[in-house]
Amino acid sequence: xESFPPSKMMLRYVPPLTFLKCTSCGTENSRTFKEEDxxxxxxxxxxxxxxxxxxxxxxxYVKEREKKA
Numbered sequence: 030x031e032s033f034p035p036s037k038m039m040l041r042y043v044p045p046l047t048f049l050k051c052t053s054c055g056t057e058n059s060r061t062f063k064e065e066d067x068x069x070x071x072x073x074x075x076x077x078x079x080x081x082x083x084x085x086x087x088x089x090y091v092k093e094r095e096k097k098a
Contacts (some may be wrong), residue, residue: 043092043093044061044062044091045061045062045089045090045091045098046059046060046061046062046089046090046091046092047059047060047061047062047063047086047088047089048086048087048088048090049068049072049074049084049086049087050084050085050088051076051078051079051081051083051084051085052071052081052083052084052085052092053076053079053081054076054078054079055071056076056077056078057084057087058077061083061093062089066086066089067086067089068084068086068087068088068089069078069087070085070088071083071084071085071086072084072085081088
């Protein structure tokens with residue numbers, strides 16, 4: 030079986046981030062994407078600000094890496 034060099038797409042892989050919002054105080058934070066994540070899903074994660082144990086997934090994004098000058 031032949032071995033191929035890594036493609037440009039694989040070299041530029043950036044993992045997606047999940048953005049969550051507290052249902053109590055409205056604080057937004059992010060974490061790495063998990064396979065079961067989807068937008069508007071309520072999670073049992075704890076808010077770092079108020080301690081509420083219900084966060085809502087408000088977005089899933091991939092941040093582009095900054096280009097080197």
